[in-house]
Amino acid sequence: QVHLVESGGGLVQPGGSLRLSCAASGFTISSGYMSWVRQAPGKGLEWVSDISSFSSITHYADSVKGRFTISRDNAKNTLYLQMNSLKPEDTALYYCTRGSYSVYDPPAGQGTQVTVSS
Secondary structure, three states, X not given: OOEEEEEOOEEEOOOOOEEEEEEEEOOOHXXXXXXXXXXXXXXXXXXXXXXXXXXXXXXXXXXXXXXXXXXXXXXOOEEEEEEOXXXXXXXXXXXXXXXXXXXXXXXXXXXXXXXXXX
């Protein structure tokens, strides 16, 4: 059974940094694409970033390019999202999920809340 647990969110001032983690069980994260998606209050899901299975090719939404970095630790079966230079518009509930920009699974975890505010 696929199980994803996101953590690392919190309240941070504009310009600050956070590192999100996603611990996976029931499958191997290196077996396919993995993505981070987010949902801001009152808005739909927004794809943020993905990482490929074998070559670790990464892609980013224009809104986070140059500020966020996706990575994974296969030994720990964990996905990460390093977020720097955070902006108030990054405030959202962040989820990890299987898939890429074009097709990804509906988020199954609880997500982790990121709030950027002074």
